[in-house]
Amino acid sequence: MASSAGNKGIRLDSSKSRLKWIVLIFSVSISIGSIYYTNLLVQKLKEREKQQIELFAKTLEYTINEETGSNIYFITDKILIENKSIPTILTNDSGVIIDYRNIDIDSATMPLNAINRRLEQALSDMRATYDPIPVTVKDLTGEEIIYGYVNYNNSFLLSQLAYYPYIQLSVIAIFGIIAYIAFDYSKAAEQNRVWVGLAKETAHQLGTPISSLMAWVEFLREDPDFNNKQIIEELDKDVHRLQLITERFSSIGSIPVLNMTNINDLVRKTMTYLRPRISSKVEVNIHTLGDNITANVNAPLFEWVLENLCKNAVDAMEGVGTININILHGSDRQVFIDVSDNGKGLSKSKANQVFVPGFTTKKRGWGLGLTLAKRIIETYHKGKIFVKNSEENAGTTFRISLPAGRH
Ligand SMILES: Nc1ncnc2c1ncn2[C@@H]1O[C@H](COP(=O)(O)OP(=O)(O)OP(=O)(O)O)[C@@H](O)[C@H]1O
Ligand SMILES: [Mg+2]
Structure with missing residues (x-):
C-alpha cells in the first residue's frame, strides 16, 4: 500500500512535467501561428503598396506627358492620386533627386546639408529594398525616353507590422516568466508555512506528555517500593529520545540557531x-x-x-x-x-x-x-x-x- 504512495509521487511528478510540455508546445504553436499570420498580412500589404506605387508612377508618367513644366509631384498628389504613407523619392534619369514624399524631414528647421544627407541615405535604403520604377516620356519624335525613377520603400505601417509579433510575443513571454516566478514563489512560501506549522504543532503536542512522562520517571526513581532499576533506565532513554524528537520538530518549526x-x-x-x-x-x-x-x-x-x-x-x-x-x-x-x-x-x-x-x-x-x-x-x-x-x-x-x- 505504502509503495503505491511512492508511485503516486512519481506519477504526480510526471503529470506535472507533461503539463509543462503541453503548455510549451501550445505557446510555441501560438507564436509560430501569430508570426506566420502577420507575415502573410505583411506580404499582402507589400503587394498592395507595390501596386499603389506602380499606379503612382504611371500617373506621374501621364502627368508629365500632358503637363510639361509644372510641379508634377504636386499635381499628382493633389489632383490624381494621393500618397500619404509610402516614402518615395523621384530622381531624374541620372539619379539626381528631384522631389520626395513621406520622409521624416522638417525642411523648415533642418539645415540643407542635413536634409541632403538624409535624402541620400533614404534613397540608398530604397534602392537596396526595391527596384526603382522607371518613368518614361515620349520625346518630340514620339520615341520613349527615361524621364526619371520613382524610388520607394515600405510605409511606416508596414515596417511596424513586420516587427509587431516579435514585440508582442516578447512582452507576453516576459509577463509569462514573471507570472511563473511569482507563482512558484508563492507555492514555495505556502509549502514553507505547512512545514513550519506542522512541525511547530507536533513539537507543541509532544511537549505535555513528555513532561508528564519525565515526572513519572522521577516518581518511580524516588519510590522505595519500585526497585527495578533497568526499567527506569530504559524509560529514561525513551523519554530522552522523545525529547530529542521534540527538539528536532521545534527547531524545524522556528528559525534554527x-x-x-x-x-x-x-x-x-x-x-x-x-x-x-x-x-x-x-x-x-x-x-x-x-x-x-x-x-x-x-x-x-x-x-x-x-x-x-x-x-x-x-x-x-x-x-x-x-x-x-x-x-x-x-x-x-x-x-x-x-x-x-x-x-x-x-x-x-x-x-x-x-x-x-x-x-x-x-x-x-x-x-x-x-x-x-x-x-x-x-x-x-x-x-x-x-x-x-x-x-x-x-x-x-x-x-x-x-x-x-x-x-
Ligand atoms: N542509499 C540509498 N541507496 C539506494 N536507494 C536509496 C538510498 N537512499 C534513498 N534511496 C531511494 O530513495 C527513496 C526515497 O528515500 P527517502 O528517505 O526520501 O524515503 P524512504 O526512505 O523511502 O521513506 P522515509 O520517509 O521513511 O525515509 C527510497 O525509497 C529509496 O528508493
Ligand atoms: Mg528514508
Whole structure:
C-alpha cells in the first residue's frame, strides 16, 4: 500500500512535467501561428503598396506627358492620386533627386546639408529594398525616353507590422516568466508555512506528555517500593529520545540557531548514538581529512539528516554491508560530508527523483526522509545535498556540502 504512495509521487511528478510540455508546445504553436499570420498580412500589404506605387508612377508618367513644366509631384498628389504613407523619392534619369514624399524631414528647421544627407541615405535604403520604377516620356519624335525613377520603400505601417509579433510575443513571454516566478514563489512560501506549522504543532503536542512522562520517571526513581532499576533506565532513554524528537520538530518549526561546530565530533557523536540502533552486520567507518573541520550547524537538525542517510543506506544494503562517512574540505569555503554504502544503488531516473516528496520504493516508506534532509541542509544551512554517484547493485554516495566555518 505504502509503495503505491511512492508511485503516486512519481506519477504526480510526471503529470506535472507533461503539463509543462503541453503548455510549451501550445505557446510555441501560438507564436509560430501569430508570426506566420502577420507575415502573410505583411506580404499582402507589400503587394498592395507595390501596386499603389506602380499606379503612382504611371500617373506621374501621364502627368508629365500632358503637363510639361509644372510641379508634377504636386499635381499628382493633389489632383490624381494621393500618397500619404509610402516614402518615395523621384530622381531624374541620372539619379539626381528631384522631389520626395513621406520622409521624416522638417525642411523648415533642418539645415540643407542635413536634409541632403538624409535624402541620400533614404534613397540608398530604397534602392537596396526595391527596384526603382522607371518613368518614361515620349520625346518630340514620339520615341520613349527615361524621364526619371520613382524610388520607394515600405510605409511606416508596414515596417511596424513586420516587427509587431516579435514585440508582442516578447512582452507576453516576459509577463509569462514573471507570472511563473511569482507563482512558484508563492507555492514555495505556502509549502514553507505547512512545514513550519506542522512541525511547530507536533513539537507543541509532544511537549505535555513528555513532561508528564519525565515526572513519572522521577516518581518511580524516588519510590522505595519500585526497585527495578533497568526499567527506569530504559524509560529514561525513551523519554530522552522523545525529547530529542521534540527538539528536532521545534527547531524545524522556528528559525534554527546555527553554531560553529566541529563536524568530526558531531558525526562521531551521531554515529555513536546510531550504532546500537542499526543492524550489527553493518560496519560503519568514519574517515576524516583534517581535525579541525568546522561549519555552522544546528546539531539536532544535522543529526536528523545523518540519521536519515544512514537509515536509507542500511535499507539499501538490506542490513548487511559497510557505510563509509568521509569528512573533507571541498575548498577553503566548503565542507563535504559523503555518506557511501555498498547497497543496491539507484538507476539514473530514480536518482533524479529521490528528493521528490513522497517518492519511495519501500513498503513502509513515506518518501519524506530525503525531502526533509534537503530542506534542513538547503533552507536552514544554505548548503547542498545530492546524489554524488550511484551504481546499480554497487552502491550510492550522498554528498552534503556546507559552507565552511571561518577560523
Ligand atoms: N542509499 C540509498 N541507496 C539506494 N536507494 C536509496 C538510498 N537512499 C534513498 N534511496 C531511494 O530513495 C527513496 C526515497 O528515500 P527517502 O528517505 O526520501 O524515503 P524512504 O526512505 O523511502 O521513506 P522515509 O520517509 O521513511 O525515509 C527510497 O525509497 C529509496 O528508493
Ligand atoms: Mg528514508
